[in-house]
Amino acid sequence: MTTLLQVTGLTKRFAEKTVVDAIDFVLEEHTSTALIGPNGAGKTTTLSMLTGLLRPSFGSVNMVGGDLRANIGFLPQYPQFQPWLSALEFTEMAAKLSGVSAKKAKQEAQKTLEFVGLGNDLHKKIATFSGGMKQRLGISQAIVHKPKLLLLDEPVSALDPVGRREVLDLLKGLQQQTTILYSTHILNDAEEMTDQLLFLSDGKLVEQGTLREVRQRYDEPNYVVEFSTVEEAQYFVSQSTFKCTVNGCYVSVAIQEDKPSMQQLLESLTAYPYLVRNVARQTASLEEIFMKVAKRV
Amino acid sequence: MSGMNVLLQKEFREAWRSRKFLWIPLVFALLGMSEPLTNYYMMDILEAVGNMPEGFEMLMPELVPADLLLATISQFQLIGLLVLMASFVGAISKERSNGTATLLYVRPISFGSFFISKFIVISAVGFVSIVAGFAASVYYTVVLYGTFEVGTLLASIGTYFIWVLFVLALTLMMSAAFKTTVAATAAFIIIFIGQIIDGLVGTFWTISPWKLPLYGVQLIRGTMEMSDYWWSLVMTVVLICVCMSIGVFSMKKNASSTKI
Numbered sequence: 001m002t003t004l005l006q007v008t009g010l011t012k013r014f015a016e017k018t019v020v021d022a023i024d025f026v027l028e029e030h031t032s033t034a035l036i037g038p039n040g041a042g043k044t045t046t047l048s049m050l051t052g053l054l055r056p057s058f059g060s061v062n063m064v065g066g067d068l069r070a071n072i073g074f075l076p077q078y079p080q081f082q083p084w085l086s087a088l089e090f091t092e093m094a095a096k097l098s099g100v101s102a103k104k105a106k107q108e109a110q111k112t113l114e115f116v117g118l119g120n121d122l123h124k125k126i127a128t129f130s131g132g133m134k135q136r137l138g139i140s141q142a143i144v145h146k147p148k149l150l151l152l153d154e155p156v157s158a159l160d161p162v163g164r165r166e167v168l169d170l171l172k173g174l175q176q177q178t179t180i181l182y183s184t185h186i187l188n189d190a191e192e193m194t195d196q197l198l199f200l201s202d203g204k205l206v207e208q209g210t211l212r213e214v215r216q217r218y219d220e221p222n223y224v225v226e227f228s229t230v231e232e233a234q235y236f237v238s239q240s241t242f243k244c245t246v247n248g249c250y251v252s253v254a255i256q257e258d259k260p261s262m263q264q265l266l267e268s269l270t271a272y273p274y275l276v277r278n279v280a281r282q283t284a285s286l287e288e289i290f291m292k293v294a295k296r297v
Numbered sequence: 298m299s300g301m302n303v304l305l306q307k308e309f310r311e312a313w314r315s316r317k318f319l320w321i322p323l324v325f326a327l328l329g330m331s332e333p334l335t336n337y338y339m340m341d342i343l344e345a346v347g348n349m350p351e352g353f354e355m356l357m358p359e360l361v362p363a364d365l366l367l368a369t370i371s372q373f374q375l376i377g378l379l380v381l382m383a384s385f386v387g388a389i390s391k392e393r394s395n396g397t398a399t400l401l402y403v404r405p406i407s408f409g410s411f412f413i414s415k416f417i418v419i420s421a422v423g424f425v426s427i428v429a430g431f432a433a434s435v436y437y438t439v440v441l442y443g444t445f446e447v448g449t450l451l452a453s454i455g456t457y458f459i460w461v462l463f464v465l466a467l468t469l470m471m472s473a474a475f476k477t478t479v480a481a482t483a484a485f486i487i488i489f490i491g492q493i494i495d496g497l498v499g500t501f502w503t504i505s506p507w508k509l510p511l512y513g514v515q516l517i518r519g520t521m522e523m524s525d526y527w528w529s530l531v532m533t534v535v536l537i538c539v540c541m542s543i544g545v546f547s548m549k550k551n552a553s554s555t556k557i
Contacts, residue, residue, distance in 0.1 A: 044557060051403045054553045070405040076557045080396035082307070084314040096303040097404040141400060153557070 001028040002064070004179050005050075005149060009059035012045050012203075019045045021203040022059065027149070027196075032175050034190035035183040036286075037200035038294065043183035044077065046200065047153050050181070066148065070099060073142030073178075077154040079134060083127035087118055090126060091140050098145035112144040113137075116170060132163035139170060143178070150174065152182035156189055168192060187286040199293050207293050211286070218289045221257035223265065224250055226278040236272060252282065300406040304414035312418050317384060321422055324380050325430030328372040333365045333437035362438050362445055367514045369434040370457065374510060377430065378488060381461070382468045385419050386481045389472040389548060396556040408549040416469055416541065423461045427454065449517045456513035459533055463506045464488055466537045470544035473551065506533040 005027040012020040020042040027033055035043050048054035050061055051074045063071060081090055091109035100108055113122055116136040121129070129137065135158070142150060155171065156164040172193050174180065184190050190197065197214050199207035207214060227233040227249045236251055237244045242265065243254045255261045269276050312318055335342070339357060343349065389412075392398040401411070431454050435445060467487060471480035495507040502508075503525045512529060515521040 048553075048557055053399065053402055053555060053557065067405065069403070072403065074400070074403045076396070076399050078396065079400060080556075081400070082311065082397055084311060085307075089310075093303055093307055094400065094404070097300045097401065097406055099405060102302075138400075 004029045006062045010056050011058040013057040019203050023205040029179055031195040032180040032193050033196040034194040035198045036190050041200040042203040044153055047151050071148040073147035073150045075138045075142045075152045079138035081126045086123045086125055087137055088122040091144050094141040095144040100145050108144055112140045116140045150178050150180045155182055191286045218292050222252055222282045224252045224280050224282050226250055232274045301410050308414050308418035317422055322426045322429035325377055325426040326433040329369050329430035329433035330437050332368040333441055337441040362443050363514055363517045365438045370510045386468050386472050387477045388415050390477040390480055393555045398555045399557055402552050409545050412545045412548055419465050423465055452516050453513035456509050460509040463533050463537050466540035470540040473544040474547035504528045
């Protein structure tokens with residue numbers, strides 16, 4: 001894999017407050033990276049610095065083999081358009097301003113708008129667009145010039161479930177063609193399409209790696225045992241020597257992940273007078289990891 | 298200056314679709330025709346309103362065409378400039394505050410192009426406006442009072458246009474440097490306080506942009522001290538360039554205050 005973007009010691013300070021504090025990371029070509037963190041962690045500020053809108057206090061952003069500004073597409077969290085332009089006029093303008101030749105711009109704009117699902121609204125004024133349509137238009141202006149790097153700030157946070165699903169599928173379709181860096185605080189989305197995770201908290205990069213790596217680091221072996229009734233579950237907990245937490249018919253059991261402990265658990269289950277419905281190894285969800293990372297800081 | 302054509306097209310579309318090319322020239326045309334008409338029909342208007350004491354005689358001054366042009370310009374100087382400045386003082390600052398600038402500023406385009414494309418389109422609106430205003434005024438003056446010499450009339454209109462360019466460059470610079478409300482206040486103060494100062498000490502302060510509207514009329518009268526005229530003109534052009542440079546610089550500096 002080849003490196004596309006190298007960020008070193010990126011820092012932004014406003015008066016007394018350090019909003020982004022010396023973060024380093026690398027983006028590989030054709031990967032998707034999720035920038036996650038609670039509100040106010042510095043996600044938007046980081047993206048603004050990558051776009052060049054905001055000048056970093058310290059540190060550098062280097063794009064390998066090219067000028068950064070000419071090779072990015074940016075979608076802000078709440079994209080604002082000139083309402084008196086039509087979707088096609090706006091996308092065409094965006095393409096030309098990013099260096100697509102006048103001849104090809106219109107054709108590319110049309111193709112892109114069809115790709116994002118606005119094929120029937122080419123000549124409608126943006127003033128009449130709904131939130132979801134604006135988000136699609138926002139994506140189309142970000143990708144119309146085929147940038148090497150796509151920066152998206154909370155691309156789906158403001159959408160309803162249907163719109164979210166559609167936009168996520170759109171972005172997945174783009175994964176093959178370009179490098180994507182997007183911020184989000186909705187962890188399910190990050191779980192769905194990501195190669196690399198960057199956890200930001202209070203301006204600091206507190207954890208990074210692939211989803212699998214991060215998961216392994218924070219995973220605590222955990223088995224969930226399902227019983228038929230709540231009473232059965234509670235009975236099991238009262239008899240058990242393991243550390244258990246009960247939630248309705250489900251009991252989650254924290255154990256060491258080795259043969260003797262496993263054996264002990266299974267034996268205690270077979271010795272148990274009722275039938276067990278289900279036993280499953282549980283993987284920590286991104287949300288649990290997120291809470292652990294945030295707590296650790 | 299890459300992307301200049303695209304930006305020009307965008308600005309023209311905006312001015313066109315918001316009807317700025319229509320209603321601002323219309324305001325100027327109405328102002329322009331009002332002076333010769335009201336002056337010519339003043340006696341009739343007074344009589345129609347009535348309430349004149351018995352045997353009241355009023356001496357109306359004998360007006361020459363240049364007087365009516367001067368009266369027209371003084372209308373432009375207050376209401377006309379107010380309309381122009383108010384229409385364009387948000388040209389840059391509003392794009393920043395409503396966030397539409399974000400999707401433009403992230404593109405590989407120089408701030409010079411952004412600024413100059415706006416200045417060109419705003420100047421075009423200003424040009425059409427004063428041409429409409431002067432045309433209306435000159436038409437009624439010629440019909441009711443007498444003719445102008447074409448050469449000096451055009452020079453006078455050209456001179457007024459240079460003054461308007463200065464007003465617009467200053468307005469746009471303020472828009473680049475400040476938020477809309479601050480920009481409007483600052484631009485209004487400089488232009489209108491300048492006019493008041495010029496009214497008070499103008500006899501001694503003969504070289505300034507604020508002199509240009511008057512000098513334009515004096516060209517028609519043939520009473521112009523030409524060295525004052527040229528120096529004022531040079532000074533105005535230099536100030537326009539200074540405003541533009543500061544404008545581009547502050548636009549770049551304030552790009553980070555764009556709402557994201």
